[in-house]
Amino acid sequence: MTFYxxxxxxxxxxxxxxxxxxxxxxxxxxxxxxxxxxxxRLKMQAPDGDIQQELGQVDHASAVVTIFAxxxxxxxxRSVVGIGHRIVHGGNAFYKPTELTTNVVxxxxxxxxxxxxxxxxxxxxxxxxxxxFPGVLQIxxxxxxxxxxxxxxxxxxxxxxxxxxxGVRRYGFHGLSFDYISSEMRREYPHVADGRLVIAHLGxxxxxxxxxxxxSVNASTSFSAVDGLPMGTRCGRLDPGVMxxxxxxxxxxxxxxxxxxxxxxxxxxxxEESSDxxxxxxxxxxxxxxxxxxxxxxxxxxxxxxxxxxxxxDALVFSAGIGExxxxxxxxxxxxxEFLGISIDPEKNKANAPEIGTGPVPVFIIPTNEExxxxxxxxxxxxxxxxx
Ligand code: AMP
Numbered sequence: 107m108t109f110y111x112x113x114x115x116x117x118x119x120x121x122x123x124x125x126x127x128x129x130x131x132x133x134x135x136x137x138x139x140x141x142x143x144x145x146x147r148l149k150m151q152a153p154d155g156d157i158q159q160e161l162g163q164v165d166h167a168s169a170v171v172t173i174f175a176x177x178x179x180x181x182x183x184r185s186v187v188g189i190g191h192r193i194v195h196g197g198n199a200f201y202k203p204t205e206l207t208t209n210v211v212x213x214x215x216x217x218x219x220x221x222x223x224x225x226x227x228x229x230x231x232x233x234x235x236x237x238x239f240p241g242v243l244q245i246x247x248x249x250x251x252x253x254x255x256x257x258x259x260x261x262x263x264x265x266x267x268x269x270x271x272x273g274v275r276r277y278g279f280h281g282l283s284f285d286y287i288s289s290e291m292r293r294e295y296p297h298v299a300d301g302r303l304v305i306a307h308l309g310x311x312x313x314x315x316x317x318x319x320x321x322s323v324n325a326s327t328s329f330s331a332v333d334g335l336p337m338g339t340r341c342g343r344l345d346p347g348v349m350x351x352x353x354x355x356x357x358x359x360x361x362x363x364x365x366x367x368x369x370x371x372x373x374x375x376x377x378e379e380s381s382d383x384x385x386x387x388x389x390x391x392x393x394x395x396x397x398x399x400x401x402x403x404x405x406x407x408x409x410x411x412x413x414x415x416x417x418x419x420d421a422l423v424f425s426a427g428i429g430e431x432x433x434x435x436x437x438x439x440x441x442x443x444e445f446l447g448i449s450i451d452p453e454k455n456k457a458n459a460p461e462i463g464t465g466p467v468p469v470f471i472i473p474t475n476e477e478x479x480x481x482x483x484x485x486x487x488x489x490x491x492x493x494x
Contacts, residue, residue: 107184109134110488111177111239112480113170114192115231117223118142120169123477124177127187127488131481135177139169150176166227170234188243188488189235190480192282194224194331196248197273201255203483206232206244214246220273221330223368245487247480249331252281253315253322260324260415278325280307282476284315287425289479290472292320294460298468301420304412306405307474308435309426310338310381314405316412324415326408332367335404338381341371342404373397383428383435402438409439413446419467422448425474431458440469 110131114121119140125131137150139161146164150157157176164172191206197217204210211232218225235244256278262270284305292299303317312335316324326334326343336342344367352358352366366375374381376397379389386394413419422443428435433455440450449465463469 108187109181109184110481110484111186111189111235112192112477112484113173113189113231113235114476114480115166115227117227120166120173120231121477122173122177123481124180124186125481125484127485129485129489131478131485133477133481135180136477137173137176139164139172142166142169148172148176152180166230167234170231170238174238186239186242188245188484189239190245190247190484191228191232191235192249192476192480193228193232193246194249194279195221195277196246196250196254197277198275200246200248201251203245203247203251203487205487206236206246210246220277223364224331243484243487243491245480245484247282247483249279249281250277252285253278253325255321256324263329274329276325276328278313278315278322279327279331280311280313280315280325281322282479283307283425283474284317284322284325286475286479287423287472288317288320291421291423291470294472295421295468295470298421302413302416302418303421303423304409304416304419305423305425306409306429306439307426308335308405308424308429308432309474311340312337312342312405312426312428314408314412316416318416324412326412335408336376336401337372339369339372339374341367341375373401376400383432387432387434398435398438402435405435405439406442409443409446409448419446419448421468421470422463423470423472425472430471430473433458436462436469436471 108127110125110127112123119138121138123133124135126134135152139146139148141147142165144163146161148159148161195217261275287305300319305315305317307313311331314326315322332340334342352363377386377394379391379394380386386398424436436455440448447465447467450462450469451464454462458471461468461470
């Protein structure tokens with residue numbers, strides 16, 4: 107028995123998973139180091155039970171060393187033969203899983219200006235993993251890749267053409283999640299999987315994707331993962347005039363504007379209470395209710411936009427923390443969508459049942475699993491490497 111490792115690097119956490127190496131990789135251990143910095147914490151689901159441990163100082167680079175130290179006893183001398191990394195940005199060059207050779211890592215460094223808040227963290231994890239696992243095949247899986255192939259109308263902004271040429275494009279994100287959900291649709295609901303799907307990934311980050319024949323046609327995130335839907339702390343779609351106002355009238359520097367649109371907006375900014383949907387749903391405060399109403403309205407609006415880009419809709423799918431668990435949000439999104447053929451059964455909705463629709467357009471709840479997509483990519487790359 108050998109293993110694959112997956113590493114999913116965020117701005118303040120590194121999620122990891124160890125899979126038994128097989129054609130469809132089987133999860134063995136999963137976990138996360140969160141709150142990276144002086145008071146990092148490990149959470150791990152191991153074969154002998156759940157582990158939680160305060161770690162003290164851990165940064166992105168040392169996280170990989172710490173993770174391997176925690177996981178190694180369970181390997182019992184068996185080896186890790188492939189490592190998969192979630193990488194936020196693949197630019198125009200990387201639209202499928204790619205071996206992270208020295209040249210490829212250098213090319214990914216060139217993309218830092220396109221994703222300055224995320225790409226540097228992924229790169230530091232990759233470098234650390236190359237040191238901890240020398241000679242082991244390392245594969246990059248890109249959040250933008252699933253959206254490659256959008257038409258020009260869904261790929262460009264209407265600003266002078268030279269910016270498009272230098273890479274200012276609507277890339278789209280959360281691709282690994284949409285990829286997984288599309289593959290689950292094919293497995294569980296093959297009668298609709300090739301149709302026109304609108305998928306809502308509603309977690310702390312939130313975005314929607316229009317999928318036809320298993321391919322992304324449109325995404326609500328664009329140049330950055332701040333566009334589109336409002337999120338836990340990100341603002342979503344924003345008139346560029348607001349940015350000019352903040353710069354020119356309020357004289358705010360770029361880092362303050364960045365903090366506002368990434369960390370102080372969305373559900374948190376509107377409610378002035380929390381970015382956590384569970385807290386807002388329990389709250390009696392007017393601002394909390396307005397935040398939820400705004401959130402659901404924007405999702406509904408985006409369902410309409412996605413359906414228009416697909417020229418119809420054959421299924422609606424909810425996923426991620428809020429999409430999988432909040433009956434309240436799903437009901438508020440779906441109730442006014444009857445004109446599209448969408449309606450839901452209140453009991454099935456409350457029970458988070460896999461299929462909750464009652465109208466002509468089925469409505470599904472599919473738990474997402476980005477790690478499984480990465481592990482599958484590693485399995486394929488390892489098989490290919492053995493054949494070469
Ligand atoms: P994720 O980023 O996918 O882990 O999703 C995190 C979001 O899911 C947070 O806003 C949580 O409040 C929300 N969430 C998780 N469980 C529930 C639940 N039972 N009801 C409502 N929201 C939930």
